[in-house]
Amino acid sequence: MPKPPVDHFETQTITIDPKQQPVRIDKFVTERLPKISRNRIQNGLKKGTILVDGKQVKANYLVNPGEVISIQIPRYRPEGEEYVIAQDIPLDVRYEDEHLMVIHKPAGMVVHPAPGHRDGTLVNALKFYLGREDIPTLEGNDDSRAGLVHRIDKDTSGLLLVAKSAEVMTHLAKQFFDHSIxxxxxxxxxxxxxxxxxxxxxxxxxxxxxxxxxxxxxxxxxxxxxxxxxxxxxxxxxxxxxxxxxxxxxxxxxxxxxxxxxxxxxxxxxxxxxxxxxxxxxxxxxxxxxxxxxxxxxxxxxxxxxxxxxxxxxxxxxxxxxxxxxxxxxxxxxxxxxxxxxxxxxxxx
The missing domain is CATH 3.30.2350.10 (Pseudouridine synthase)
Incomplete structure (x- = not known):
C-alpha cells in the first residue's frame, strides 16, 4: 500500500546526555527513534538531513555528550488528521530577522494547541504570520509546537524565542541545555x-x-x-x-x-x-x-x-x-x- 503524500518536513532534535558513552550516530539515532529504519537514518546522514551541531557527519561518527543532533524527516498526513491551522492573530514582535523572532506574549494567550485549546494560540498565529508549514520542532514534539524553543504559562506574560529553521532551533536548544541563555x-x-x-x-x-x-x-x-x-x-x-x-x-x-x-x-x-x-x-x-x-x-x-x-x-x-x-x-x-x-x-x- 503506497504511503500518503508528504505534507511537509519536520525537524526533531536530540540533545545528547552528559553521561552518554561514545556510540555510532546511526545506532544512537535508531535507538532513540525506533520508528525510523537504520537504512533511512544512514541515507539521511549521506544527504545531510541529519546534522550534529549543525554539521554533516558520517554514519560511523561517535556521538559526544552535549552535542545536539537535528533530524529532518518527512511528515505524512494520515487520513482525517488535521494539523495546526493558521490564524490571523496579532503578534507583538519585538525583534525579527531571517533566522529567529523575539515575541512578547500577553497574559491569557496559550502558547501552543492542547486539549481544550485547539486554536487561538501563539503557534496558530505563527503559522499565519510566517506563511509556511516547514517551521521546525524540537525532538518529541509535533506540529502543535512549531518554532517554539521554550514556553511560558498561559497566564504569564513576557518574552519568547521562536526559531525559523532547524539549524537555529538546534543551536538555541543547545544554549538552553548549556544554561547560556x-x-x-x-x-x-x-x-x-x-x-x-x-x-x-x-x-x-x-x-x-x-x-x-x-x-x-x-x-x-x-x-x-x-x-x-x-x-x-x-x-x-x-x-x-x-x-x-x-x-x-x-x-x-x-x-x-x-x-x-x-x-x-x-x-x-x-x-x-x-x-x-x-x-x-x-x-x-x-x-x-x-x-x-x-x-x-x-x-x-x-x-x-x-x-x-x-x-x-x-x-x-x-x-x-x-x-x-x-x-x-x-x-x-x-x-x-x-x-x-x-x-x-x-x-x-
Whole structure:
C-alpha cells in the first residue's frame, strides 16, 4: 500500500546526555527513534538531513555528550488528521530577522494547541504570520509546537524565542541545555521573603492528588526534576513584594511552585494558593483593598521580563527587555501607595 503524500518536513532534535558513552550516530539515532529504519537514518546522514551541531557527519561518527543532533524527516498526513491551522492573530514582535523572532506574549494567550485549546494560540498565529508549514520542532514534539524553543504559562506574560529553521532551533536548544541563555522574570509575591535574596533548589514533580499541579519533593525519585531558582527582592511593600527571579533550570511552573514552597505564593496564583489574602490585617478596609487588587490583576503576577542569548548565525550576544504589563504595573502602584500610607501612619504612631 503506497504511503500518503508528504505534507511537509519536520525537524526533531536530540540533545545528547552528559553521561552518554561514545556510540555510532546511526545506532544512537535508531535507538532513540525506533520508528525510523537504520537504512533511512544512514541515507539521511549521506544527504545531510541529519546534522550534529549543525554539521554533516558520517554514519560511523561517535556521538559526544552535549552535542545536539537535528533530524529532518518527512511528515505524512494520515487520513482525517488535521494539523495546526493558521490564524490571523496579532503578534507583538519585538525583534525579527531571517533566522529567529523575539515575541512578547500577553497574559491569557496559550502558547501552543492542547486539549481544550485547539486554536487561538501563539503557534496558530505563527503559522499565519510566517506563511509556511516547514517551521521546525524540537525532538518529541509535533506540529502543535512549531518554532517554539521554550514556553511560558498561559497566564504569564513576557518574552519568547521562536526559531525559523532547524539549524537555529538546534543551536538555541543547545544554549538552553548549556544554561547560556539568561532569562529574568519579575513577579509580585505575598509577603516579604526572608532572606530578601536567596537560591531555591528543590526537585519538582506532579502532585499525585491533582495532576494539574506540581509540588516540591523532599525525597525525590528519578522522575522528579531538579530545579534551581534565584530570587532577589527589588521592593518590599509590607504584605507583598516585587521580586526579580532568574531561572537556572526551566521546569513547568517552576517559579510558581518554588515561591509557594517557601511560603510566598505569587499574587493571585489560583493554582498555588495566591488567590486569597495570604498576608495582611484582619480589617475590612484592607480586605476590600486586596480584593480590588485581585480585580486589577486577574492572573498570577508573573512576567518574563528579559532574555539574552547568542545569535546562532551571527554569534552576536543579544538581549531584550520588556516593561511590566499594565495589569501588574497598576496593581503594583496601588500597593506602593498603600505601603507609603502605612509607613506614614506607623511614623505618626
Amino acid at each position: 539568561d532569562r529574568v522574570y519579575q513577579a509580585i509575591c505575598w509577603g516579604e521573603p526572608d532572606p530578601p535574596a536567596d537560591t531555591i533548589e528543590a526537585h519538582l514533580g506532579r502532585d499525585e492528588k491533582n495532576r494539574q499541579k506540581y509540588r516540591v519533593f523532599a525525597d525525590p525519585e528519578e522522575k522528579h526534576k531538579h530545579a534551581i531558582t534565584h530570587y532577589e527582592t527589588l521592593e518590599g511593600l509590607y504584605y507583598v513584594s516585587l521580586l526579580q527571579l532568574k531561572l537556572e533550570t526551566g521546569r513547568t511552573h517552576q517559579i510558581r511552585v518554588h515561591m509557594q514552597s517557601i511560603g510566598h505564593p505569587l499574587f493571585n496564583d489560583a493554582r498555588y494558593g495566591g488567590d486569597r489574602i495570604v498576608k495582611g490585617t484582619i480589617y475590612s478596609k484592607y480586605r476590600i483593598f486586596a480584593e480590588r487588587c485581585f480585580e486589577l490583576c486577574p492572573r498570577q503576577a508573573l512576567h518574563a521580563k528579559s532574555i539574552a542569548f547568542t545569535h546562532p548565525v551571527t554569534g552576536e550576544r543579544m538581549s531584550f527587555d520588556s516593561d511590566l504589563p499594565e495589569d501588574m504595573q497598576t496593581m503594583l502602584d496601588r500597593w506602593r501607595n498603600y505601603a507609603t500610607s502605612k509607613r506614614q501612619n506607623d511614623t505618626l504612631t
